[in-house]
Each structure stands twice: as structure tokens, then as C-alpha cells.
Amino acid sequence: MAMPEWALQSIQNVRIELLEITQERTEADILDNKSQALITELADTQLNISEQTSRTYEALEYLMTTSERAILNRSGTSGPMDLHVPHELFQLASMYMSLLDIVLHAMGERSGDEVLFKNAIARLDRAIILTGGDRYADFLQDTIEGVQNRYLPLDNVQAFSTVAISQATESSLSSPATLPLASNPIPSIPAPSLSSFQRKHSRHPFVIKAYASDWPALTNHPWGSPEYLRQVGGRGRVVPVEIGSDYRTSEWTQELMDWEEFLDKIFKPAESSQPKLYLAQHSLLRQFPSLQRDMEIPPYVYSALDSSDDWVTYRPPMNDERLVINAWLGPQNTMSPAHFDPYFNCFVQVVGRKTVWIAPPSVADFMYASGENVKNTSQVDVFAEDTASATREWPEFARRVVPQAMSVVLEPEDMLFLPPGWWHAMRSEELSFSVSFWF
Numbered sequence: 001m002a003m004p005e006w007a008l009q010s011i012q013n014v015r016i017e018l019l020e021i022t023q024e025r026t027e028a029d030i031l032d033n034k035s036q037a038l039i040t041e042l043a044d045t046q047l048n049i050s051e052q053t054s055r056t057y058e059a060l061e062y063l064m065t066t067s068e069r070a071i072l073n074r075s076g077t078s079g080p081m082d083l084h085v086p087h088e089l090f091q092l093a094s095m096y097m098s099l100l101d102i103v104l105h106a107m108g109e110r111s112g113d114e115v116l117f118k119n120a121i122a123r124l125d126r127a128i129i130l131t132g133g134d135r136y137a138d139f140l141q142d143t144i145e146g147v148q149n150r151y152l153p154l155d156n157v158q159a160f161s162t163v164a165i166s167q168a169t170e171s172s173l174s175s176p177a178t179l180p181l182a183s184n185p186i187p188s189i190p191a192p193s194l195s196s197f198q199r200k201h202s203r204h205p206f207v208i209k210a211y212a213s214d215w216p217a218l219t220n221h222p223w224g225s226p227e228y229l230r231q232v233g234g235r236g237r238v239v240p241v242e243i244g245s246d247y248r249t250s251e252w253t254q255e256l257m258d259w260e261e262f263l264d265k266i267f268k269p270a271e272s273s274q275p276k277l278y279l280a281q282h283s284l285l286r287q288f289p290s291l292q293r294d295m296e297i298p299p300y301v302y303s304a305l306d307s308s309d310d311w312v313t314y315r316p317p318m319n320d321e322r323l324v325i326n327a328w329l330g331p332q333n334t335m336s337p338a339h340f341d342p343y344f345n346c347f348v349q350v351v352g353r354k355t356v357w358i359a360p361p362s363v364a365d366f367m368y369a370s371g372e373n374v375k376n377t378s379q380v381d382v383f384a385e386d387t388a389s390a391t392r393e394w395p396e397f398a399r400r401v402v403p404q405a406m407s408v409v410l411e412p413e414d415m416l417f418l419p420p421g422w423w424h425a426m427r428s429e430e431l432s433f434s435v436s437f438w439f
Helices: 005-024 026-030 033-042 053-074 080-106 114-131 134-151 163-170 194-201 226-233 259-267 289-294 361-366 387-393 395-404
Strands: 206-208 238-243 253-258 277-282 324-330 335-339 345-351 354-359 406-410 415-418 423-428 432-438
Touching (some): 005 033, 033 080, 053 080, 080 114, 080 134, 114 253, 226 259, 253 259, 361 395, 361 423, 387 395
Antiparallel strands (some): 238 253, 335 423, 345 415, 354 406
């Protein structure tokens, strides 16, 4: 097999970037002495990669483990600047190892073929998922595409079809416009101008019907097509998937799943005994950048809103864009229990229909929040049909919350706006793909 010059050059580029971590970063003091020594060793451009192979892999494993531990330990308590070094180190070590696999395979020192290439891509995807890509997002994407184009090309790209969604829609048209535990509909308004939004509409929820009607995601690049979504990701990609119908239960878990396997499972009718799969609150558009061309960021996210009396602790997201874009993709009856988020939210329904329940921040004391680990999540099943049972079990919720609660069924193309602190729960009425913009 011919030597992959692109991979050799990429390894050289990784070595240069590794060296900069110890030379230029003021936060480098978070690295232990062993990490700094290993980085210096791996960054040696004179190092022959065919020599000391096991030593190189051991060094990369150590750096990946050390940086991952730093990310997981610090992500809950530190500002974003504190994570630059472990983020970048994890990304570079992941790229180095995957590229080394490719080169050694070409030299006949690694076997595995398709499995090896998929593992190389999965390692790079994990770096994107864990760190967001940050400084080396383009480098990671280029490396993934390099492996896919040369070793894992897509076979027999089919015409885009959304038949599965249409069939599911026909079977679930009985979903009510309002819920038993919500007394009011969420108001719908014409799309306001940015100045009107800032002056009149930014403190209360509303729906804009058919907001995204001209998005490519609903036309020539259909997000309701498993063929299109498979083409967007390509082979070997992995995504984080929730397993189980309710994250409040002990049965719920998460795992990285092959993208094609995930699509196969959610686009085909599932057996009732199979656990629900849900790609939820994931930066899929960062992981698959071509999806960004299929939608438009709502202009309201740039309105520079301040805190309000309802949520005086509001702060925008701490990333450079002051914006977090998340995808939500899953089959019928995937559900997010009633909870609140600390950001403004423009939530766009792209595929399928989704029922939404909301209530204002002022009802927080009557939402029966679950406890220590999920203080922002209610124990109440707000989608329950039995109002008498809910009244007995959650009397203050029934008396104080239900009269103020609102609901709506979002259709494809609709956008829901929510201010921070508003309690909300969502249930997919069929296979559903949504995107949220926290700002």
C-alpha cells in the first residue's frame, strides 16, 4: 500500500502544535511534569514514527487520559479559558494516534482495515464531542474527511426520501392542541422585527408559524431523509445517544453509537421492548458542519438581551459566539420532562410534530423539583391524561401551576421562543428533528 503522504504531513503539523502548548500557553502549568516531557518527546520532528511505536502509543494514551480527566474535573467549576490546554491536548493526541494508525497500516504494521479506519474516525469524533473542537475543529474535520475519502467512501448514495416521516405523521394526527395539565395555548404571532422583539416580545413565550419554511433542511436538503443524513455524516461517525425514555430514572444511560446504526434504528419501527434512543442536546451541527448550511440562525439571538425580573441571574453562554446550537433527533414518544434552562431559546421544529408544555419561572416552588442531581427538573408528568391522579399526587402543582401553564403542538417549520427560567417539557408525536439556539 502506498504511503499516505497527507497523513505524514498531518502528523508533522500535530507535532508543531503540540510543542506550542508548552512554549506559548500561560495555562501550561496545569500539565504535570510527565505530560510536558512526553509532549516534548512526541513533538520531536526528527522522531522516526516506525521506531519506538509502542512507546509512542503509550505516551499518547497517557496524554489523552490526563487531559480527559482534567476536562471532566474542571468543566463544572472553571471558566472556559481554564480548559484550553486540556481541550487542545486531547484533540492533538487523538489526531496523532488516529493518523499514526493510518500510517502504520500502510507500512503493514497494523491490521484491521475497515475496523481500524472506523476506530480512527471514532477517536476523532470523540475529541469533537468532548471538547467541541475549539481551536482544531477544522483540523479534526479535515482528518476525518481524509480517512473517509480514501478508505471509507459512501456506497450507492440514494435519492433523498422522507416517506418514513409522512407515514408517521398520518398515524399521530390525534395529538391534542392543548394538554389536560395546561389551561392555555402558547400565543402565535407574526415574525416580529428585531427592534419589536427587543421592545415588546422578548419577555414572554410565543410561536412563529412556518418560520423555517425556506430552510434547505425542509426542502432540497431534507433532514427528514435518512439517506441525506447518512450522506452528511459519512461512514464511521459516532454520536452521543441517550438510551431510555426518561433521564430521571436509573435505567437511563448514554453511549457513543455509530451514526448509520442510530439512523437505521430510529427510522424503522421499533419493537416496544426496545429502549428509546435519543440524540439530545448535542452540538451535531458542529460535528457535521455541512448541516449549518441547511438552516439560518434566527436574528433574535443577536438582540443582546438583559436579565429580567423573572430571571435576574441570566448570563449568556460563555463561548465566543455567546450562542449554543443543539440538535434533538429521535423517534416517536421521545420526551424531555419538565425542566428549565438558564438561557433565552429559539427552538425550531424541522421534522415531525412535537407537543410542548410550558409554565413561567414564578411557579418554581410548586414544580416538585426532583432533588440533588437534577434540581432544574420536575417530578411531575405534565403530559399525564389523568388530571384527578395528578391533583392527588401533586396538589400544589394542580392548584398553582396548571392555571398558568400553556401548551402547543409545533408543526414542521414552526419556531418557539422561550425566555430563561421558563419550565418546559417536550414530547415527539412522531420521528422528530429539532434545533435549539440558546443565547
